[in-house]
Amino acid sequence: MTGYGRATARTERYEITAEVHSVNHRYLETSVRLPRSFSYLEGKIKEQVQQAVSRGKVEVALTMQSIGSKDTTVEINHDVVMAYLRAVAAENELLRESGLPKNQIVLGTAGSESGGATDALPLSTLLRIPDAFQVQQVAEDADVIWSEVQPVVTEALQQFVTMRQTEGERLAADVASHLENLESMTNRVEQLVPETVQQYYDKLYKKITELLGDRTVEESRLVTETAVVAEKIAVDEELVRLHSHIAQFRGFLESTEPTGRKMDFLVQEMNREVNTTGSKSQSLEITKLVVDMKSEIEKIREQIQNIE
Template sequence: MIRSMTGYGRSQQQLNGWDITVEIKSVNHRYFEFSCRTPRNCAFLEDKLKAQVQSRISRGKVDCYCAIVSTDAGDSAVLVNRALAKSYLAAMRELAEETGVPFEVTLRDLARLPDVFTVERAVPDEEALTAAVQTVAAEALDRFVAMRETEGARLRADIESRSRTISGLTARIEEQSPKTVEAYRERLYQKLSQLLADRSIDDARVLTEAAIFADRIAVDEETVRLRSHLHQLGEILGASDPVGRKLDFLMQELNREANTIGSKAQDAKNAAVVVALKSELEKIREQIQNIE
């Protein structure tokens, strides 16, 4: 199934005393690139989340955000730095005596001083927390992949539509090419008639020149290869594995054939058709840059 490299998924659950939120988003990238933000004491989760995401996708620049809030008050303790508090009090009492300012300190005043009270959280159980986070991440990842698949389906429909347009333009080129040769033969005959006046024209020579011209502008081989590449494009779009890189290569081949056909176009009609064909190819190339 075709997938876009752009996607977003989010999940929030309360599990085992933690309120866990996982967000995953991605944009286009040539390879797989992963960055993750987790709470400071949960860096051990980054490699686990990277492996979990990489098991589902192969390309894209992925950003993962993980927030963990404990819902169990029992895993935290308030610590009092008594020595520091006494030192604050002694310093303030001494300052009051020196300046004559009344010494009036309440517990609230003391609590506001830096580092008198600190909150110490229990070290999380890595195995239990990892299992909980991966459960939440799995749901976020499902939504993330579903969005990439939905966008991928739209990309596939657009590419297939443009492929059909290119096929129709190719048919017009194939139809127009013999007419170009016939028009050249008639122009050559008329020109020789004017130059030679009443002298006879060597019809065999005209036919030979027309044949040489026809061989020079023949695009049969290019259009056959172009149609073969379009058929291959359809097959690749129906594949189940990531196909972005294959499509990149195939677009190079399609453009090569289009450029060759363009270089052989000898009349305005075919030239205009080639321009339209190359425009459709460029639009497909742009869409392919979004495919995993």
């Protein structure tokens, strides 16, 4: 079943946003997207989803926006910077020995004859050196972070579940209308089966009478033949089971527990009973009803894919 939920919260260190959405799926499949540094939260979030959802392809997206820089330190990578400076110094020495024009980067002391360069490396040059800075995250307590994240995920899941419940009520009403149509058709088939047997008897009697002319029709043979046909086209058991399935299905619609998979199985059973009824039928009207009954069952099957 589709659904969506979103929640945000602001703590002393983070601005936290959690989004939950899902699409139809036969089983529960959960995926979590979150910052790499907080990957240890994935298992806890999946466990929380499993407690609230039993069916659907659910995706949870968590963002953690840091507030301030208390948890982040930036240090100069002295080894890298010194390696660059040594390389520049070596190049300058090589240029002096060769007599070629000097490099634009000159190392010296303030006010020296070398061009007035200072001991300090210009910030603009330092920022252009790859890996000159090291960014480190201060280690955080996982339990503390989870205590801040959990309420946000819980609120998003609550919104998500509420939306799914609203949609589920509409789906239940639609499925109930199809069940009502199916039951009405089932009742009509029950009325038509005896009529079909009588129609066969009358048709057989008329045909035999035409063939025998004035001779007496043997009533017992006619009744026996009709009984054989009635046995072949009897669908009493199938219709009783179909009524039972419909009643059980209505019980599932009123249940507060997840019943989507049970409905899947029950739809297969209803379809089997209707197919058997159609294969035994020798009535055009019953055959037409069977086609309509299968159509209603298919509509139910499509809808329960969205039911948890």
